[in-house]
Amino acid sequence: MSPVIELAEVTKSYPGGVHALRSVDLSVEPGELIAIVGPSGSGKSTMLNVIGTLDRPTTGTVRIDGHDVARLSDRQLSALRASRIGFVFQSFHLAPGRDAVANVADGLLYAGLPKRERERRARAALVRVGLGDRLGHRPHQLSGGERQRVAVARAVAGDPTVLLADEPTGNLDTASGQGVMDLLRELNAAGTTVLVITHDHDIAGTLPRQVPMRDGQVV
Amino acid sequence: MALLRPARLRPSDLLRLGGYGLRSRPLRAVLSALGIAIGIAAMVAVVGISSSSQADLDRKLAALGTNMLRVSPGHTMMGDDATLPDDALSMIKRVGPVIAATATGSVTDTSVYRSDRIPEQETGGLSVLAAQLDLLDTVGATMADGTWLNAATAEYPAVVLGSGAARRLGDVPTVYIDGRWYSVIGVLDSVPLAPELDTAVLIGWDAARSYLGFDGHFTTVYTRAVESQIEAVKAVLGRTANPQSPEEVDVSRPSDVLIAKRTANASFTALLLGLGGVALLVGGIGVANTMVISVLERRSEIGLRRSLGATRGQIRTQFVSEALLLSLLGGAGGVLGGFAVTAVYAGTQDWPAVVPPWAIAGGLGATLAIGAVAGLYPAIRAARLAPTEALAAA
Ligand SMILES: Nc1ncnc2c1ncn2[C@@H]1O[C@H](COP(=O)(O)OP(=O)(O)OP(=O)(O)O)[C@@H](O)[C@H]1O
Ligand SMILES: [Mg+2]
Numbered sequence: 138m139s140p141v142i143e144l145a146e147v148t149k150s151y152p153g154g155v156h157a158l159r160s161v162d163l164s165v166e167p168g169e170l171i172a173i174v175g176p177s178g179s180g181k182s183t184m185l186n187v188i189g190t191l192d193r194p195t196t197g198t199v200r201i202d203g204h205d206v207a208r209l210s211d212r213q214l215s216a217l218r219a220s221r222i223g224f225v226f227q228s229f230h231l232a233p234g235r236d237a238v239a240n241v242a243d244g245l246l247y248a249g250l251p252k253r254e255r256e257r258r259a260r261a262a263l264v265r266v267g268l269g270d271r272l273g274h275r276p277h278q279l280s281g282g283e284r285q286r287v288a289v290a291r292a293v294a295g296d297p298t299v300l301l302a303d304e305p306t307g308n309l310d311t312a313s314g315q316g317v318m319d320l321l322r323e324l325n326a327a328g329t330t331v332l333v334i335t336h337d338h339d340i341a342g343t344l345p346r347q348v349p350m351r352d353g354q355v356v
Numbered sequence: 357m358a359l360l361r362p363a364r365l366r367p368s369d370l371l372r373l374g375g376y377g378l379r380s381r382p383l384r385a386v387l388s389a390l391g392i393a394i395g396i397a398a399m400v401a402v403v404g405i406s407s408s409s410q411a412d413l414d415r416k417l418a419a420l421g422t423n424m425l426r427v428s429p430g431h432t433m434m435g436d437d438a439t440l441p442d443d444a445l446s447m448i449k450r451v452g453p454v455i456a457a458t459a460t461g462s463v464t465d466t467s468v469y470r471s472d473r474i475p476e477q478e479t480g481g482l483s484v485l486a487a488q489l490d491l492l493d494t495v496g497a498t499m500a501d502g503t504w505l506n507a508a509t510a511e512y513p514a515v516v517l518g519s520g521a522a523r524r525l526g527d528v529p530t531v532y533i534d535g536r537w538y539s540v541i542g543v544l545d546s547v548p549l550a551p552e553l554d555t556a557v558l559i560g561w562d563a564a565r566s567y568l569g570f571d572g573h574f575t576t577v578y579t580r581a582v583e584s585q586i587e588a589v590k591a592v593l594g595r596t597a598n599p600q601s602p603e604e605v606d607v608s609r610p611s612d613v614l615i616a617k618r619t620a621n622a623s624f625t626a627l628l629l630g631l632g633g634v635a636l637l638v639g640g641i642g643v644a645n646t647m648v649i650s651v652l653e654r655r656s657e658i659g660l661r662r663s664l665g666a667t668r669g670q671i672r673t674q675f676v677s678e679a680l681l682l683s684l685l686g687g688a689g690g691v692l693g694g695f696a697v698t699a700v701y702a703g704t705q706d707w708p709a710v711v712p713p714w715a716i717a718g719g720l721g722a723t724l725a726i727g728a729v730a731g732l733y734p735a736i737r738a739a740r741l742a743p744t745e746a747l748a749a750a
Contacts, residue, residue: 191662204360216667217360
């Protein structure tokens with residue numbers, strides 16, 4: 138089986154001589170569940186953004202689901218994100234004033250589905266993350282853990298190949314964080330490749346594979 | 357390997373996306389749409405009011421008819437006042453397409469007073485005109501009060517006042533002309549096609565001769581002719597009225613004067629339209645300003661949408677459609693406002709309220725153009741944001 142994510146000698150430098158990534162090599166097989174760990178400023182978020190095609194590397198090759206990212210236009214990268222990649226962020230990025238279904242359905246807007254179908258899948262995704270009884274709730278009516286579950290539902294509603302989560306439990310208490318991690322494990326068990334950045338060693342320790350980072354390198 | 361192509365956003369989704377941004381900040385949307393609304397309302401009202409006045413004139417002309425011609429003596433080659441020959445009226449009546457013809461004669465050197473106690477110098481600027489009995493029908497005049505002259509009263513010292521004359525003399529039962537009392541038997545409405553009658557005191561032809569020393573000369577002949585032949589009739593009237601010196605005869609079509617007055621108002625309308633345009637420009641700047649702020653505030657939303665797979669083009673379209681919707685909101689409100697202003701103003705003037713469809717279409721079209729221009733720059737800025745940078749703004 139060919140890897141779903143492949144980084145080869147990837148570097149990312151910012152003006153002013155900041156080297157966020159220094160020659161990173163990483164290969165992820167379909168169906169893996171990976172914890173990315175490391176001290177603050179070690180380049181975890183930068184690597185996840187490069188994998189998620191939100192950022193292009195300065196040098197090196199990035200292959201996602203077989204596509205060489207360097208060869209793709211911005212439009213093609215957008216299409217790649219819409220169809221293959223789901224993101225979960227530390228701050229949930231939910232639209233205030235819109236209910237859970239609307240927030241999740243919005244995530245399917247760029248997959249080209251009609252509204253009815255978007256909402257149907259949104260409801261299914263919310264049921265899947267255990268929020269079947271919170272469909273009409275707006276973000277301010279939800280707990281932090283529930284909000285992050287809505288964000289996870291939005292990320293997986295389009296059935297992505299890869300789910301990228303940047304400190305999804307960073308804003309949550311231990312119990313809620315545990316719930317979100319359990320959810321990611323379930324999604325992984327159903328076939329999605331999952332990469333999670335976490336500062337929590339207990340959480341990281343329970344995941345099958347860990348990618349430790351330091352000074353912009355995988356060590 | 358499957359081809360990577362971004363999905364197209366449906367028009368209904370675009371509309372929803374644009375509306376979503378506005379609904380999250382309703383007050384701001386309304387305030388910035390207000391500028392556009394005022395500009396469009398001003399322009400629609402200006403066009404509406406001038407169209408309504410035009411419609412009123414058209415309606416009046418339709419009632420009055422545009423087939424009346426007015427024949428009067430002009431000047432001789434020497435510059436003296438000319439006169440019409442005594443058979444001018446009968447000659448004119450003989451022209452084929454002429455339907456009716458009547459005349460008035462100016463009774464010179466007379467002054468009208470409301471009483472014998474007013475000093476002789478204080479004439480009211482009113483003229484005394486000898487009138488034929490069919491004057492009323494030919495010029496399309498109507499009575500405001502009392503009755504018109506008839507065969508009997510035309511021989512007695514009785515007068516009918518023009519509307520302006522009645523206003524100047526007041527509500528009097530008699531008037532005093534050259535040492536004699538005349539009873540006022542009627543008052544005319546104002547006569548748009550023959551405004552000279554408004555300031556006249558009209559007296560029967562025979563009475564003018566017997567009491568006021570009227571010489572019996574025609575000073576104005578009013579004729580009605582078949583509408584389709586009106587230009588041809590107009591061309592021959594001078595020769596018909598005075599075959600010896602047709603150049604001493606003035607022939608005019610009073611309805612043309614009314615139409616000319618209307619075009620004189622056009623420059624004023626243009627000025628007001630210009631002012632409306634300035635208001636619209638200011639409104640457009642307001643929309644642009646709102647959109648710039650909206651883009652700044654919603655950077656993290658933009659980043660999220662990019663991470664969900666929105667292309668730069670889709671982000672751009674989202675903000676442009678938001679701007680379009682915003683200005684269209686203002687435009688629609690402005691059209692309604694302009695309509696209301698027109699209706700109220702036309703109501704006070706007793707005009708039919710008319711807003712031409714092109715003004716509505718033009719107003720909304722201008723609105724869309726402004727929205728597109730105002731929204732484009734902020735939208736381009738939104739689309740240029742790097743996704744990671746936009747996400748970090750949260
Ligand atoms: N846009 C940028 N411009 C300049 N330097 C940047 C930029 N983004 C990140 N960096 C730098 O790159 C390095 C790696 O940053 P990154 O966000 O990947 O760290 P991280 O491992 O995610 O840290 P944390 O655990 O605190 O989130 C840092 O030193 C950071 O200052
Ligand atoms: Mg980070």
